[in-house]
Amino acid sequence: MLTPQSEAELAEIIAGASGPLCIQGGGTRGLAIDGEGLSTRGLTGVELYEPGALTLVVRAGTPVAEVEALLAAENQRLAFEPMDHRGLLGTGGEPTIGGVIAAGVSGPRRIQAGSARDHLLGVRFADGAGQIVKNGGRVMKNVTGYDLVKLMCGAHGTLGVLSEVSLKVLPVAEASATVAIEGADLGAAVAAMSAALGSPYDVTGAAYDPEKQTAFIRVEGFADSAAYRCRRLVSELAGFGSPRIEDESAALWRGIRDAAAFQGRAGDIWRISVKPSDAVALAPRLQAEALQFDWGGGLIWALLPAGTDLRPRINVPGHAALVRAGAGTRARLGVFQPQPGPLAALSAGLRRQFDPKGILNPGLMG
Amino acid sequence: MEMPSPNPAILARKARLAERLLAVLPDDAVIQDEAETRAYECDALTAYRCPPLLAVLPRSTQEVSDILRICHEEGVPVVPRGAGTSLAGGALPTADCVILGVARMNGVLETDYGNRIIRVQTGRTNLSVSGAVEEADFFYAPDPSSQLACAIGGNIAMNSGGAHCLKYGVTTNNLLGVTLVMMDGTVVEIGGAHLDAGGLDLLGVICGSEGQLGVVTEATLRILRKPEGARPVLIGYDSNEVAGACVSDIIKAGVLPVAIEFMDRPCIEACEAFAKAGYPMCEALLIVEVEGSPEEIDHQLGLIIEIARSHNPVELREAGDAEEAGRIWLGRKSAFGAMGQINDYMCLDGTIPVSSLPYVLRRIGEMSQEFGLDVANVFHAGDGNMHPLILFDANKPGDLEICEAFGAEILKLCVEAGGCLTGEHGVGIEKRDLMLHQYSATDLEAQLKVKDVFDPRWLLNPAKVFPLAVTEGRRTAAMAAE
Numbered sequence: 118m119l120t121p122q123s124e125a126e127l128a129e130i131i132a133g134a135s136g137p138l139c140i141q142g143g144g145t146r147g148l149a150i151d152g153e154g155l156s157t158r159g160l161t162g163v164e165l166y167e168p169g170a171l172t173l174v175v176r177a178g179t180p181v182a183e184v185e186a187l188l189a190a191e192n193q194r195l196a197f198e199p200m201d202h203r204g205l206l207g208t209g210g211e212p213t214i215g216g217v218i219a220a221g222v223s224g225p226r227r228i229q230a231g232s233a234r235d236h237l238l239g240v241r242f243a244d245g246a247g248q249i250v251k252n253g254g255r256v257m258k259n260v261t262g263y264d265l266v267k268l269m270c271g272a273h274g275t276l277g278v279l280s281e282v283s284l285k286v287l288p289v290a291e292a293s294a295t296v297a298i299e300g301a302d303l304g305a306a307v308a309a310m311s312a313a314l315g316s317p318y319d320v321t322g323a324a325y326d327p328e329k330q331t332a333f334i335r336v337e338g339f340a341d342s343a344a345y346r347c348r349r350l351v352s353e354l355a356g357f358g359s360p361r362i363e364d365e366s367a368a369l370w371r372g373i374r375d376a377a378a379f380q381g382r383a384g385d386i387w388r389i390s391v392k393p394s395d396a397v398a399l400a401p402r403l404q405a406e407a408l409q410f411d412w413g414g415g416l417i418w419a420l421l422p423a424g425t426d427l428r429p430r431i432n433v434p435g436h437a438a439l440v441r442a443g444a445g446t447r448a449r450l451g452v453f454q455p456q457p458g459p460l461a462a463l464s465a466g467l468r469r470q471f472d473p474k475g476i477l478n479p480g481l482m483g
Numbered sequence: 484m485e486m487p488s489p490n491p492a493i494l495a496r497k498a499r500l501a502e503r504l505l506a507v508l509p510d511d512a513v514i515q516d517e518a519e520t521r522a523y524e525c526d527a528l529t530a531y532r533c534p535p536l537l538a539v540l541p542r543s544t545q546e547v548s549d550i551l552r553i554c555h556e557e558g559v560p561v562v563p564r565g566a567g568t569s570l571a572g573g574a575l576p577t578a579d580c581v582i583l584g585v586a587r588m589n590g591v592l593e594t595d596y597g598n599r600i601i602r603v604q605t606g607r608t609n610l611s612v613s614g615a616v617e618e619a620d621f622f623y624a625p626d627p628s629s630q631l632a633c634a635i636g637g638n639i640a641m642n643s644g645g646a647h648c649l650k651y652g653v654t655t656n657n658l659l660g661v662t663l664v665m666m667d668g669t670v671v672e673i674g675g676a677h678l679d680a681g682g683l684d685l686l687g688v689i690c691g692s693e694g695q696l697g698v699v700t701e702a703t704l705r706i707l708r709k710p711e712g713a714r715p716v717l718i719g720y721d722s723n724e725v726a727g728a729c730v731s732d733i734i735k736a737g738v739l740p741v742a743i744e745f746m747d748r749p750c751i752e753a754c755e756a757f758a759k760a761g762y763p764m765c766e767a768l769l770i771v772e773v774e775g776s777p778e779e780i781d782h783q784l785g786l787i788i789e790i791a792r793s794h795n796p797v798e799l800r801e802a803g804d805a806e807e808a809g810r811i812w813l814g815r816k817s818a819f820g821a822m823g824q825i826n827d828y829m830c831l832d833g834t835i836p837v838s839s840l841p842y843v844l845r846r847i848g849e850m851s852q853e854f855g856l857d858v859a860n861v862f863h864a865g866d867g868n869m870h871p872l873i874l875f876d877a878n879k880p881g882d883l884e885i886c887e888a889f890g891a892e893i894l895k896l897c898v899e900a901g902g903c904l905t906g907e908h909g910v911g912i913e914k915r916d917l918m919l920h921q922y923s924a925t926d927l928e929a930q931l932k933v934k935d936v937f938d939p940r941w942l943l944n945p946a947k948v949f950p951l952a953v954t955e956g957r958r959t960a961a962m963a964a965e
Contacts, residue, residue: 169731170837170867192737227678234687235656250929251922256834257866258653258906260642260691261914261921262948263930267655267687276683288737311597317620317711319775342779390679392598415598415678436681456682459671464683466936471929482682 118154124241124249124280130155131278132247137479140274142178142216147206147441148273148452150478157215160280165255168193172238172255173286177215177279184214188286196287197233198224198370204380206441215279221271224374225322225335228314228412230287234270239283242269244276245472255283268467274478276471290337293366294347295322298332301358304397306332307414309357311393314413316353318346324373325410327400333363335370376418378409385442387427389417391435402430426450453482484531484572484912486946489579490962493559497536500557500581504539507549512587514538523564523582527629528572528913530883535562535576542587544662544670544700551698552668554581560945561666563694565637566608568629570830571911573641573693573947580945583698585636591615592701600659600676602703605636609643612704621706624651627907628819639699641909642691649865650741650774651707653907655690660703663689663696666938676703688933693909694944696937710774713741716784717811718791719765719798723747726767727840729794730864733771734837736790738783743865744770744815747844750822750859750872751814757821760814763798769864770815818861819872827877828859829886833897834906835867843900847871847893854889856882868906869897895920910948918950927953940964 119138121127131138137152144156157178164174168191175184181199188194199217202208216222218240223232230236239253252265269276298309303325310323313334322335334354336346351360363369372378379386384406391399393414400408405419405427421427424446428437439452456464461483468475501515514520515537524532536559541547554561564574564584576582588604589611595601596619603612609630612623626645627633633643639661644653651657660674673689674680689696720726730743746754746768755762762768769791773783784801791799802808814821822828835843844860851858857874871893875886894904894914898921904914918927927949934941934957941954941961 167836167838169735171734172836191735221684231652231656232678234684235652244929248925248929251926252929254834254901254903254921256836256868256902256906258644258648258834258863258868259903260907260909261903261905262910262918262927263933264642264655264688264691265929265933267684267690268933270687271684288734288739291737308597311599315596315599315621315708317708317776319710338775339779339782341782342776345776345778390677390681392595392600392676394595394597395677412678434675435677436679438679438681454681457671459665459669460673460682460685463671463685463936467683467933470932470936 118156120156120159122159124160124243127160127278127280128243128247128249131243131245134476135474136476138476140278140478142213142219143180143210145208145210145212146202146216146220147208148481150481152479155278157278157280158213163187164281171286172283174255174281174283175214176281178213181212181214181217189289192289193286194289195236195284196226196230197236198226198374199233200224200374205376205386214282218270218282219272219274219279225324225370225411228323229319229321234267236285237266237270237282238285240266240269240279241281242277242279245474245477250277253283257285273481275468275482276477278477292340292343293335293337294343295363295366295369296334296347296350296354296360297363298334298354298358298360300330301332302330303327303400305357307393307397309354310334310413312354313350316350318350322370322373323413325414326378327408332358333369333373335366373411376409379407379418379420382407382420384420385423385425385446386440387419387421387437388440389419389431389435389437391415391417391433395433395435399431399433402432403427404430428454451483455483485951486533486577487951487958489577493579494536496557500559501537503553504537504550507553508539508541508546512540512542512546514540523576523584526567526569526572526574528570528575528911531572531575531912533576533578535580535582536578538582538584540584540587544664547583547664547698547700548668548670550583551664551666555667555942560942562944563636563640563698565606565634565640566632568633569637569641569909569911571905571909571913573909573911575912577945585634585700588700595676596621598676599706600703601706602701603635605639605699605702606634609633609635609638616706620709622709623704623706624657625654635702636699639690639702640692640694644868644907646742646744646863648863649743650739655687657705658686658690658702659705661686661689661699662701664698664700666697666940666943674703693911693948695934695948696943711776712780713772713774714780714784714802715770715772715808715811716787716802717798717800718769718771718796719763720767720794721765721797723767723844724841725794726769727837729769729791730837732790733787736786738773738786740771740865741774742772745862745864746815746818747860749857750818750861753821753825753859754814754818757824758814758817760810762814765797770811822859822872822874826874828872828874829890831871831873831890831893832905832908833869833894833902835869835897835900835902837864837867839900839902840864843896846896850889850892854885856886856889867902891917912947915948916950931957
């Protein structure tokens with residue numbers, strides 16, 4: 118495993134490489150590529166943290182746990198609530214902030230606070246020729262040139278290896294509270310979540326567990342306000358099931374974030390993104406062994422027998438990714454859904470430009 | 484402002500080009516009369532003008548596709564135009580270009596409150612998107628000051644923001660999908676009503692690319708339910724440093740106001756003289772607005788007022804009702820008009836880290852003395868986006884040039900302080916030549932590579948965003964290939 122200790126060393130390694138490189142942060146997301154391992158975990162440390170400006174600049178290999186601890190000390194957090202894949206995938210290692218950004222990982226709060234890319238203000242990366250490139254900066258509004266910051270988020274290292282990221286952070290809410298709506302089938306749950314998300318009560322989480330027939334609606338903010346909004350939701354959502362205020366909130370939402378319901382269960386795991394209202398008719402078509410819903414119904418986690426190709430069953434606009442499967446299935450089906458021709462051509466064109474030698478995670482992302 | 488000389492071969496093909504366009508478009512969609520094309524000779528950066536070869540006003544994605552295919556075949560540059568409100572010259576034509584205006588494409592295609600999206604044609608104005616969903620108490624969050632006039636297409640091109648971006652983000656954070664027409668006429672759908680599109684985030688790079696990668700004809704936008712209420716507080720200080728510290732303390736305390744506006748003394752004086760909003764005369768004025776339920780507003784304003792008091796304000800005025808709230812905002816909202824009453828002015832758009840605010844304001848004051856031109860400052864302080872207004876006399880020979888030189892120095896100062904050249908207006912032609920102050924040649928090269936992929940012949944919105952010297956090789960090669 119190549120583990121450069123500085124950005125310059127990272128650039129040098131890439132410039133000198135002739136064969137494929139398997140780029141990773143802490144290696145917790147299980148995306149194996151045939152090639153020499155290249156990890157950013159040696160590039161650690163905080164470059165700048167200004168709580169009063171809500172900005173953090175940090176090297177890519179810094180563990181997420183360290184970032185979160187640093188922010189917590191100032192009562193701030195990564196508002197996009199990045200998922201920790203270790204439980205679901207059974208991987209070891211330590212999630213890094215660069216890995217979170219490269220994989221574009223967001224959690225339940227995405228529906229209200231935005232996703233990882235929405236909180237990414239700037240990047241530094243080494244492209245496939247080993248050149249250091251910077252884009253964006255450390256301020257929240259920046260329209261100076263093309264926004265490569267967004268392009269790098271979720272590119273899984275295929276356009277360049279992140280060495281530093283600049284993030285917008287947000288205050289931790291004083292209180293978090295959850296309304297659980299029991300006795301709701303999927304249709305009622307999606308309708309309830311949609312009503313909640315379309316209310317003025319600033320909902321920051323909306324998930325559904327079909328096994329418990331329960332929808333969960335989260336609000337955050339100042340304690341009195343959160344309690345007030347919970348009470349309003351309980352009364353306004355009464356038509357969809359039996360709403361009540363749930364006591365424990367943090368562990369519940371950590372579980373939803375990390376798809377804990379599927380941890381330790383055998384089979385392949387798919388992650389599907391659709392329009393929430395499409396989820397209702399789509400769910401039975403998936404013929405899954407188990408399902409979980411987040412983002413008001415727009416994010417579907419599906420557990421299927423190993424080797425099943427779920428994608429032909431999806432008859433609505435959306436996107437499916439194979440999050441967990443054996444190496445054979447992954448090789449046969451691919452992890453990411455192939456894109457329509459013109460988009461695939463644009464993506465391939467960008468990869469050729471940024472990685473002319475074709476060495477950065479080749480084969481990944483189509 | 485230097486622009487590439489028009490290609491005589493293209494100028495000579497005007498008649499044929501018009502004929503080909505008229506074969507696929509209705510008569511009223513092609514404007515070739517010189518007097519009429521003059522309406523498109525500039526956008527809101529009126530200091531630079533150049534009538535285009537032709538202007539076209541399509542009504543559908545198919546017509547846009549036909550236009551681009553023909554222009555691509557003819558090797559003619561195309562300058563996309565929304566409502567023409569760009570302050571950076573983003574829609575400035577060249578003499579050999581076709582201006583493609585999307586103003587007639589202003590329909591609402593789909594409104595879906597359950598999934599909280601609206602799909603519109605991109606000629607629709609920003610404010611009328613909110614207008615279309617107002618009856619259900621929803622709104623579209625990005626609120627550029629030009630929102631009454633500016634088009635969603637232009638908002639996407641410039642990744643526009645506004646006063647409320649601290650809480651709601653800018654265009655890119657509220658854009659879910661686009662229909663994009665490539666320069667060769669190919670129509671592609673990127674993203675959609677679902678949140679994860681998969682693949683590279685092409686939507687992210689198209690937003691803010693200033694019309695250089697393709698023409699966006701339709702957009703799926705996130706709409707939000709209106710909060711229960713909003714209320715501002717006005718806080719005056721006798722020093723910029725203290726006002727800056729107050730902003731930082733409010734944010735650190737965990738309150739996230741929906742807007743924090745900052746005005747310096749010259750701006751306060753001008754606004755007060757114009758709007759008579761009853762502002763106190765002091766060095767720095769903050770308007771902090773919070774949203775939520777009545778209880779939440781009370782709680783947040785309570786915290787903000789406590790923090791504000793700890794810095795010894797000269798004035799602290801909480802809005803008791805809508806009328807008082809309106810008066811607090813009145814001066815701020817008339818700032819640009821007020822300055823226009825006093826003099827001609829140039830409005831800059833730089834961004835700085837909030838912590839650098841006192842330093843940057845002090846330096847601007849010193850530079851104002853050096854250049855001999857007055858400056859008034861109004862900021863979106865929550866996100867560090869500043870709009871220094873440099874006053875000059877357009878009728879006085881040489882004043883515009885001094886003003887431009889001064890403006891460039893201010894923008895360089897923003898970069899030096901850790902910020903950037905433009906927060907929400909875009910680069911256009913206005914800040915094109917300053918790009919190498921923020922980015923290295925390698926950084927810019929990475930951006931040019933994206934342009935190479937989307938528009939390999941370099942025909943879309945030429946001579947914007949990048950210094951001409953940086954793009955010269957590519958433009959020459961493209962022209963030679965025509």
